[in-house]
Amino acid sequence: MSHHEIIDPAFAQFVLSNAPVKQLATGFDWVEGPVWFGDAGCLLFSDIPNDRILRWTPDVGISVYRAPSNYANGHTRDREGRLVSCEHGTRRVTRTELDGTLTVIADTFDGKRLNSPNDVVVKSDGTIWFTDPHYGIMTNYEGFASEQELPCRVYRIDPATGTMDVMVDDMKCPNGLAFSPDESRLYVADTGRMFTEDDQHIRVYDCASGGATSNGRLFHKIEPGLADGIRVDTDGNLWSSAGDGVHCIAPDGHLMGKVLVPELVSNICFGGRAKHELYITATTSLYRVTLNRSGVQRP
Numbered sequence: 001m002s003h004h005e006i007i008d009p010a011f012a013q014f015v016l017s018n019a020p021v022k023q024l025a026t027g028f029d030w031v032e033g034p035v036w037f038g039d040a041g042c043l044l045f046s047d048i049p050n051d052r053i054l055r056w057t058p059d060v061g062i063s064v065y066r067a068p069s070n071y072a073n074g075h076t077r078d079r080e081g082r083l084v085s086c087e088h089g090t091r092r093v094t095r096t097e098l099d100g101t102l103t104v105i106a107d108t109f110d111g112k113r114l115n116s117p118n119d120v121v122v123k124s125d126g127t128i129w130f131t132d133p134h135y136g137i138m139t140n141y142e143g144f145a146s147e148q149e150l151p152c153r154v155y156r157i158d159p160a161t162g163t164m165d166v167m168v169d170d171m172k173c174p175n176g177l178a179f180s181p182d183e184s185r186l187y188v189a190d191t192g193r194m195f196t197e198d199d200q201h202i203r204v205y206d207c208a209s210g211g212a213t214s215n216g217r218l219f220h221k222i223e224p225g226l227a228d229g230i231r232v233d234t235d236g237n238l239w240s241s242a243g244d245g246v247h248c249i250a251p252d253g254h255l256m257g258k259v260l261v262p263e264l265v266s267n268i269c270f271g272g273r274a275k276h277e278l279y280i281t282a283t284t285s286l287y288r289v290t291l292n293r294s295g296v297q298r299p
């Protein structure tokens with residue numbers, strides 16, 4: 001049985017018919033936040049309910065990178081290659097310095113606590129962009145049940161100055177986010193559909209060189225399921241988690257095809273020698289599929 005569903009014929013060139021959707025490891029509860037460390041030859045990802053960040057190393061397998069992890073969720077790397085993490089339990093974004101110590105990047109706005117930072121990207125200018133929905137404080141499953149103090153937004157923080165700005169405030173529950181290859185566009189997934197049927201979309205914003213976002217509009221409606229984590233390949237195609245696997249969406253917003261995954265996908269990232277491998281966190285397991293495409297990977 002094919003692991004791919006081709007909708008636009010061009011998608012046939014993106015996938016390899018003899019490349020499996022391979023389960024690399026399983027036995028977790030709700031995995032999220034994959035981030036590739038080519039220099040260390042490993043992938044890090046979060047097992048959120050078990051309060052740990054795991055490391056997958058080829059030919060070695062799984063080991064614990066950090067536990068407890070403060071219920072960490074999404075991760076990325078900054079321009080110097082340092083790990084930047086969203087933490088539900090401490091309601092903050094942190095950076096792991098090269099000596100292993102943690103630096104708090106953001107934990108409040110206007111004197112109020114953040115909700116539960118979910119996913120994060122770093123722009124080429126070094127600014128850190130993250131989403132702050134309330135999923136991590138709704139129950140005790142992925143953090144600590146608590147009161148919401150701020151709306152669910154996308155923030156940008158300049159680590160050089162500490163300046164923090166609201167970049168998106170017209171979404172219900174912003175979740176995964178990604179820039180187009182030239183950073184002229186910001187894509188943000190909304191998982192508000194958990195509460196209303198309408199909000200399962202990915203929105204796109206024009207992003208000026210100075211960083212200002214404008215002209216927010218619908219980019220694509222995921223069906224079935226929800227878009228959670230999203231990534232962009234070097235051609236500008238958006239790869240998104242969805243209810244039946246990973247969907248590939250062209251820059252004009254049309255669905256090109258799917259990689260079918262047997263568990264509910266939370267997030268994805270490109271990795272491997274040529275960033276041609278798509279690592280997929282899906283409920284209890286980590287999967288990988290090799291593509292005939294390469295991801296935008298910063299740095």
Ligand code: MG
Nearest residue numbers: 118175176228
């Ligand atoms: Mg997420």
